[in-house]
Amino acid sequence: MRERAEGNTAAGNDQGFVLVAVLLVALVLILVAVTFTYGVRSRVKSIASAVDSAEAEALADAGVQLAVMDLQARRSGSSQTSRFAAGSAAVVCAAPSQAGVIAIEVRDEAGKIDLNTNNEALLLALVVGLGTPIEKARPIVSRILDFRDGDSQARPDGAEAEDYAGRAPPKNRPFDAVEEIEQVLAIPPKLVLEMRPFLTVNSGAEGFDPLQAPPGLRDVIVRGAALTSETGFASSSAAMGQWEGIPTSFVSRSEGRAVSVLATGAARGGGRFTRWAILEAPQAGRGDFTIRRWMQAPSSVAADYNGEKPPC
Structure with missing residues (x-):
């Protein structure tokens, strides 16, 4: 009887072990299946997103x-x-x-201001109109002009190659893209971001067309022109004439x-x-x-x- 009982106990232990092993295998298979399904779903979503993006681009x-x-x-x-x-x-x-x-x-x-314009007063009005104090705006405009002109002689408060120590020197050629203004020495990044929507290198005009101006530019120029006129950095707006508050010398149809x-x-x-x-x-x-x-x-x-x- 004792031997039979011990045999039954051993058989029960073996069956329990087998059951646990089967459950573990089943759990592993379930985890593999879930992982595979999740991976397939993620892949399908990724492909669908890529296709959707390609369709939007087209x-x-x-x-x-x-x-x-x-x-x-x-x-x-x-x-x-x-x-x-x-x-x-x-x-x-x-x-x-x-x-x-x-x-x-x-x-x-x-409707934008060409970065290659020779209208220095217009560039100054833009920088001042965006909130830069005049004493800081004047050197910024000088550095922009020095960056693109064909000589190596710095303007007053400007900058040429010797001032760009450790950096790429000025192009001494016209701007080919608005983004190149970021290469001009010591222009605050915030000012660059504010200027970029109002700048172009494609109009070829000395001024800008207020009728085609992007939102906000006319107000900026009116404000900047008034401030620069008061300080003598631009001619009197009354002497130049006005176009909706903008000096006529700034206007190019x-x-x-x-x-x-x-x-x-x-x-x-x-x-x-x-x-x-x-x-x-x-x-x-x-x-x-x-x-x-x-x-x-x-x-x-x-x-x-x-x-x-x-x-x-």
């Missing part, structure tokens, strides 16, 4: 091409109306096959030389992508627009993307 690029075609037709005379007129509100339309929505905005670069196009593609999956392009008009009205800049913009076109939209 829509944005298509939006720029739509604007180019419209501008080209208007300039060649084959169309008397412009769907994407510079300075008008953003146009929002539905892409074919319900692929998504495109918002397109066109701005005339003549647009010749349609270059436009910037912002196009945001909103894909069906919720992804968005904004393309920013700068287009230069053909000389003498002949030929195609030349693309000078082609890059991703940090923010979407301000528009309503919801609801039914007219076809693009």
Whole structure:
């Protein structure tokens, strides 16, 4: 009897061990299955997100091409109306096959201040109008001019190669991109960020067109012109005449030389992508627009993307 009882106990222990082992194997298999499923789901989501982003980018690029075609037709005379007129509100339309929505905005670069302008008083008014004290603004403008001029002689309060110790020296050539202003010696980063929306290198004008100016620029120039006139750094605004509070020497009417196009593609999956392009008009009205800049913009076109939209 004792031997039979011991045998039963041993058999029970073996069965318990086997049961525990089976449970552990089952648990491992469950964990593997859960991990695999999670990995597959994450991969599917990642692929779907990539596809959605690619669709949004394609829509944005298509939006720029739509604007180019419209501008080209208007300039060649084959169309008397412009769907994407510079300075008008953003146009929002539905892409074919319900692929998504495109918002397109066109701005005339003549509404900004060309960083290569010889209008020193205008640059000074911009810097002062953005809140920089005049005693600090004057050297900043001098350093900007020294950075791009063709000589190595520093202006009063300016800077040339010997002042750029440990840094890349001035270009001594015109600015090719607005971002190059960051290379100018001792310009506060905050001021650079505030200036950039108001600057261009594509208008070729000595002033700017207030009718095409981006939001806020006219107020900045009016404020800066008043302050610089009071301190003698610019001619009296009364002597120069005024254009809505802006000295006439600061005003250059647009010749349609270059436009910037912002196009945001909103894909069906919720992804968005904004393309920013700068287009230069053909000389003498002949030929195609030349693309000078082609890059991703940090923010979407301000528009309503919801609801039914007219076809693009």
